[in-house]
Amino acid sequence: MQGYFVNEYDPTIEDSYAKVCTIDGQQCKLCVLDTAGQEEFHAIRDTFIKSSDGFLLVFSFSDRHSLNLVRSFHKQILRVKDRDNTPMVLVGNKCDLPGDYRAVRGDQGRALALELRLHYVEASAKSGLHVEQAYFDVARLIKKFHENDRKLETVKQKKRKKSCTIM
Numbered sequence: 004m005q006g007y008f009v010n011e012y013d014p015t016i017e018d019s020y021a022k023v024c025t026i027d028g029q030q031c032k033l034c035v036l037d038t039a040g041q042e043e044f045h046a047i048r049d050t051f052i053k054s055s056d057g058f059l060l061v062f063s064f065s066d067r068h069s070l071n072l073v074r075s076f077h078k079q080i081l082r083v084k085d086r087d088n089t090p091m092v093l094v095g096n097k098c099d100l101p102g103d104y105r106a107v108r109g110d111q112g113r114a115l116a117l118e119l120r121l122h123y124v125e126a127s128a129k130s131g132l133h134v135e136q137a138y139f140d141v142a143r144l145i146k147k148f149h150e151n152d153r154k155l156e157t158v159k160q161k162k163r164k165k166s167c168t169i170m
Contacts, residue, residue: 026139031146033138052083057090057145059137060121064097067106070115077119088151090144091121094137098125 018037023030038051052058060076062069073093080089095112097105109125116123122140126133 024135024139024142026142031142033142035138048079049083052080056148057092057141059092059094059141061094061096062107062112064095064100064105064107064109064112070107070111073115074119077121088148090141090148091119092137092141092144093119093121093123095123095125096128099127099130099132 020035020037022033022035024033025031036051036055038048058076058080060073062073077091080091081087093112093116095107095109098109102108112125113123115121122144124133124137124140126137128134
């Protein structure tokens with residue numbers, strides 16, 4: 004979000020960031036809430052999920068456990084949002100690590116994305132590779148979701164106008 008990599012990261016309850024970007028020729032304000040996925044804040048995560056439009060589910064190629072946690076975060080998001088089409092992107096971070104330093108292979112990330120029906124991006128926060136792409140991809144999914152929502156609402160309104168209620 005800020006264009007540089009922080010070597011010493013101390014996760015907190017939440018950090019928020021905002022950035023104005025141009026995505027597909029259109030100005031867009033990205034507001035990011037980083038909950039760091041810490042288990043001790045599991046209870047308040049529902050509140051963050053309810054107020055969010057889209058999600059980046061990030062795992063580390065150097066940490067097998069982080070990949071396994073993606074399923075539980077995904078399940079929690081679907082439960083709280085109460086819909087299957089919530090905009091989400093699965094991001095494999097540290098893609099710049101050589102194979103011997105990896106606990107997770109790229110094909111395992113792709114397989115999980117396929118299983119959960121999520122868009123998939125391999126990125127490196129350190130080098131910046133595909134980081135912007137991950138944010139832009141979820142922003143595009145959010146935009147598409149809201150456009151579909153508006154179309155559905157228009158259809159519902161048209162149907163209501165044709166009906167007659169008698170009491």
